[in-house]
Amino acid sequence: MPLFAPRPLFLLMFLACLAIVGGALYMEHVLGQEPCPLCIIQRIEVIAMGLVCLLAAVHNPAGVGRRVYAGLALFIAAAGVATAGRQVYLTTLPADQVPACLPPLDYMLEAFPLWEILSKMLSGTADCAKVDWTLLGLSIPELSLLAFCGLALVALMQLLRRVA
Template identity: 50%
Template sequence: MWRLIKFTPRVWFLLGFLGCMTLLAMGAYFQFVQGLDPCPLCISQRLAILATGMVFLIAALHNPKQKGITWYAVSGAVTALSGAAISIRHVWLQHLPPEDVPECGPGLDYVLQNLPLAETIKLMLSGTGDCAKVDWTLFGFSMPAWTLAAFLMLATLSLLQILNRETNQS
């Protein structure tokens, strides 16, 4: 059975890229079809998914030898774990008691037009009261919790390619 799912790192990186694009498509669906406006932390998580997907796509297109696979694997894991850190912050905000939730900030359009870039990035990474609202759940877990699980799986998939030597081209 294990032989049936044993792929080259190139195929695994391509599958990781497709997974990232699926996550972004789901985010677009929830935003544009379901009408759920993303908060600053949601947008930050999307950017981390995009960055992880780009690392995976470049790795799949490049099809490097072992040294390159290791570099791409570590880079993919770093971007995925950065996204996981953002997701952890988001889940933490959602579990705060209502009296401890930070105040809601201005809309992202306003922030992008009127605040310096450093302040905008700080807001996007720290979150606002909007980020504490749970709009959607599946099996009792919010969207940021599912995104955290996805980031951890992507980081694991990425790092496993370092060990995936048997089937890659040496």
């Protein structure tokens, strides 16, 4: 089975998502980095992407089915690019222009309707603008943006390829 066949690529995308979530959990539970609202949303997007890629690898559809999975993966990756891009933007803002902090998530779930919670989380907070950790000079949001861009490119390749 060639590496660039649809099934191995979907499996590699799933493994990449698994590694990303594993890294996020390591940073949260071992390094003590608390995820901000945008980080939580990105984590959900990575999990959704991983599930779609796992289903595609297991199902191994041809033609239209492969394109449906690739389209779903591309849509999720694009949402991840938008979320990570928003967070990268927030990290570049001066301190006086950063949105205010949100109350804890458990309180918001009790006090606000779901759409308002999502709206507040997607706009980001002061927590989302903090850069506490870097790898090779890149912040966590920048690394996340790169990962989503890479996943989006592979999903686009799967969507546009001619292999049956």
